Amino acid sequence: MTARSPSMRGDLAEAASVLAIAAAFIVPWLSQNPMIYSLANQMLIAITAAFSVYIMLRMNLMTFAVPTFMAIGGYTVAILGLRHGVTDVLLLGLASFVVPALFALPLGALVLRLTGVYFVLVTFVLTEITQLLLFETPGLTGGSNGLVGMPAVTLFGLELADNRAVLQVTIGLALAGAIVTAAVTRALRQHFAAIEENELLAQSLGLVVWHYKAFGFAIAAGVSGLAGFALVNMLLTAHPTSFSALSSVNYIAYAIIGGKSSMLGPVVGGALLIWAGDLFALRGEYSQFLFGFLIVVVVLVAREGIVGTIHRLGVRVFSPPSRSSTVASSPTVSVPNAMEPLQ
């Protein structure tokens, strides 16, 4: 276990994430329970949105803009369905990915110049603007009424209207999001790691940092858009409250609490926290207390999140007893740290 290189560990985590989401197709096949369907829907949407946060964290950027791009994806689908009669799920899925990604390119040109706290602030402001814009443009977005009464999506003319079909659409979208996330973070692992480690140095060594950041931002936006489609499809409405500025906090919480150094982090974080929220669920707001508490715990004592901590403990248990000397002699076998880039 200790002998594995970080990139190999990354490959494993990415494969495991994609497989875990693909395995969700069993749920609608095994169960008819609408409660389970609802839970599975929420988990998969949470995980997809958290992937978007995860992609940006590869470049050491914490984004609050996930709801912005979810809204763009979700409203694109609702407008296409309601006003233009487009119901084909593949077309809609493509649109919910491409349109937010296209929006992200000019936006990225503006905001990607900022780093650290300033990037956090600018993306927070972006979600606030999104909220206000959704309310202030009733002609396009239905304003405070939102867009309701979308036609059911179809696959090759087959209506996907019942609960089971809706869940299958969500799983499909989450799977697409997972595959895109895995492919991009795998292909650009070294580039992203260089940017995360030291952007200026990477640039001076000849990496065209701007290209990779813009590309990553657009992909993250597209993945958010897929989550937005799934959310709108589940609720059958596109409404501003689904994309509130502070909902971005939840997506960040899923990624950070799950563990930001591996793609399994958002998967585990999203699934566990939604499940825990449901367990607590007297009221949705109570789960916020749990999220807050877990964020504090992760920041103060378990930087690597759930996945990283389990991995560290696993290394400790399974490695030979002379572990301390091994660690001291070879830095590449060190305990994984969330702050380290090459994960």
Place this chain on the structure above:
Amino acid sequence: MQGFVATSLIGISLGAQYALLALGFTLIFGILGVVNFAHGGFYVLGGYLAYSAVTYLGMPYALAVLCAALGTTVLGFLFQRFMLDRVIDDHLATLMLTLGLYLMVSSGILVVFGPQSPAFSFPLTGVIHGHGFFVPIENLVVLGVCIIGILSMYGLIYYTDFGRALRALADDRAVATAQGLRPAILFPAAFALATGLAGLTGALVTPTLSLAPHIGDPVLATSFLIVILGGLGSIGGATVAAFIVGMAEAFSAVYLGGSKGALALFVLVLVMLVVKPSGLFGQRVRGA
């Protein structure tokens, strides 16, 4: 014209409240380099502390406001000393930590006090009639206290040893520490000062507006607007920007309606962040 005067007065009193809030926010960023997502939480907490002191302990309102300010000061001190300080050099970690605290505070209040707005009203009622316009006395009192608060803050920061020490730490921590200043005490004190101001504002303002568990969200958003507009970490900038935002809000609410004014402000702030992150007045800004 009368509408203009009345709207200006609303704008000025909003501006004073915002200034008191934003001063704390910008102080924390300027000195500790922390973006305090819990700022709105301390505002709400101040409101609920004052409400509890009045309702359950039967305190007079003025004393309750003091208690609320004191309570949020102590909590801020403890939070900085025992949690925030451990990760103080990691910007994203401090940000996450304050975010976690905010979630805990606002949902904790929800659990304890329930989602309804409690009945919490200002003890002084009545209206002063001017020449064709009128001003509620409560607004004047709040305005007065806010202005006293802002002036005391300025006095503290610019004319006392404590303030000089804080500014020295903000300027260059390594040198200031080498000169014998102690961040271990001064950092929590600065944080406590800021959260106390947020608590004070909450205790003062919530009875004239409204008190509910989630009113911290817009407060946080407004604080962001102001400190970015004024330049993160700049005290003078935050004060001026607070009055600009207060005026803009009052006039757009009266003459435009809806949230067009807020939208315009946010877009202005977005452009500001991208083009001139040092804010309206271009002071030197702490790197982040």
